[in-house]
Amino acid sequence: MVASAKEKQREEAKPQTRQGLRLQKELMIGNFRTGMLGFGGGPSSIPLFQQEAVKKYKWMTEEEFADTLALANTMPGPIATKMAGYIGYRVGGIVGMVNALVSSVLPTVIILISLLQVLQAYKDIPWVKHMSASIVPVVAVMLAQMTWEFVKKSGTTLGWKKAVILILASFLLTEVTHLHPGILIMILIISVFIPFKRKENPS
């Protein structure tokens, strides 16, 4: 009984590898589309992923997709590649994973490299310099918008008092004492798990 239950569990944990080139072709097309149409970075491509994975190719159910998304959100790193890689692995094994990643990532990287090389070639002409410098204030506005979104979200999820304290503290630590942001993030992640342990031994 125990053995068979274990076996069953293993069976479920194993990615459901569908056979054939057709599947890989579908993975390639689906992920190419999400990559090329996802204007506005990773988060904006999530509805596109859902469209391909749930509605069009039925690689997973709506619920599985929601679970995957929730979990991917708790992990570090870009969201779009986590989704592409995991979905690719689940339906097509390792080959599916690599296929999905390459199809979603490479096309846009190649476009960016070629565009920037054109710009680099002419960058010493004064008006071209002025033109590319004109982007900087626009990016500043985009960053300010993103900053405000992060501040607002911090306020609503943590409560404003806690959020403001954390913002001030991390400003002091990273800007005044020049602590590497990575170390600060690591300390915060560890701190999340400390109260959990305290709860385990009832006092």
Place this chain on the structure above:
Amino acid sequence: MIYWEIFLAFFIPGILGYGGGPATIPLIENEVVGKYGWMSTQEFSEVLAIGNSLPGPIATKMAGYIGYAEGGILGSFVALFATIAPSIILMLVLMAILMKYKDTPQVKNISKIVRPVIAVLLAVMTFQFLKDSFSSLGMIYSLLMVIGSYFLLEKMKMHPAIVISIALAVGAISGLIIY
């Protein structure tokens, strides 16, 4: 060794960037501009701006380009691998375990508690970009560009790609008049 440096420069943002691609941008800037000095704030902002106006995940576009600029095609692959692989491997390994605990407050709290730090990093970057813009373009022109793009992005809800194109056109025309 350049490839090892490229790997590290993108591995660290990849594993610490809680909150998706945009959260990794200030971390990438910290490594690429601050630590290794591969590019100036101005160059970084060009890559970011053009990257932002193109489709696809922003973190991988940045990694792919910066890796290519520093170490050619192999550098590009190293940077992409360092950005993507750690989080995916982590995800595959931890999926089974985390599935069980996904509703516990601790796991949910991770992104909550990291968010304010990212907000600060983004705010600092915003400030650096403004400072850079003031020194290269002058205060009045910069402020006009800031107000104009704020209006187009926030009030008109225009797509970033369009706003960047308009900024490039304005910059080209005013540049031709000045020089």
